[in-house]
């Protein structure tokens with residue numbers, strides 16, 4: 408049976424973990440860098456050749472018993488050889504991923520690039536979500552909403568923003584938010600992802616007062632964004648995926664057909680719909696930024712939000728003098744949180 412690309416990625420990732428357990432972690436990292444780091448199909452195939460050369464070299468090394476491990480029992484293969492076999496198997500899988508992924512990745516190749524134009528340090532530790540309002544921003548953290556001005560000075564902080572009845576149901580986390588008109592749309596997440604139910608709430612954008620919430624059939628809920636032109640809301644079923652869920656807000660959040668994306672994007676933490684696209688921020692190895700065409704689902708890789716080793720979080724795509732997109736990123740040291748402004752070309 409033909410397997411989907413996400414399944415293959417999952418399989419390769421699992422094998423990578425076993426490679427790391429066998430002491431072949433540096434090669435496992437090569438996979439991450441090449442496959443999950445946004446390389447093009449051509450680059451992946453080039454790096455694949457390099458990794459295969461290293462396997463051949465390492466085979467010689469393992470025969471020379473230079474793995475710096477205790478000798479294996481006579482009936483057991485050397486651990487190095489086991490790791491090599493696993494790596495070779497994983498590479499075969501990787502080749503499968505490449506052959507499937509390459510056309511998609513190639514089609515995703517554009518000259519579109521996000522370039523940091525300026526960066527601000529948040530005074531508050533509001534690290535999850537961001538949405539533009541006149542003169543400033545609404546920010547979210549686990550159970551807090553806040554309004555800040557353009558200099559990021561706090562204007563209103565609403566702690567315990569999730570009402571008790573919803574907290575009792577397990578909803579303890581607010582992800583990346585959006586604002587349309589006078590309403591903040593906020594994804595509430597409960598941590599039992601297998602339950603298959605999450606919630607999205609509305610708050611008054613001026614007072615940050617809770618209005619209401621609706622439960623939705625999705626496993627995770629890192630973001631919501633609402634297109635003001637159509638009042639269609641977008642989210643994702645899981646943190647990684649190759650489709651965006653769509654809901655008709657005016658029809659009581661009736662599910663619509665998902666928007667199929669041209670390739671899988673992992674660890675999505677934020678999104679904003681603007682200018683005919685949904686702009687995604689991730690917390691993958693590069694804190695990657697992506698643009699998904701609303702009509703075609705084509706995914707453009709825009710590059711990195713920076714602060715590698717930190718965590719990419721929410722995004723807003725209001726065109727401002729400071730830039731086209733604006734991202735929250737947690738510093739690699741765990742604090743502070745940065746608001747980066749990016750110009751996008753292409």
Ligand SMILES: [Ca+2]
Pocket residue numbers: 536537538583584585632677678679721722723
């Ligand atoms: Ca947002």
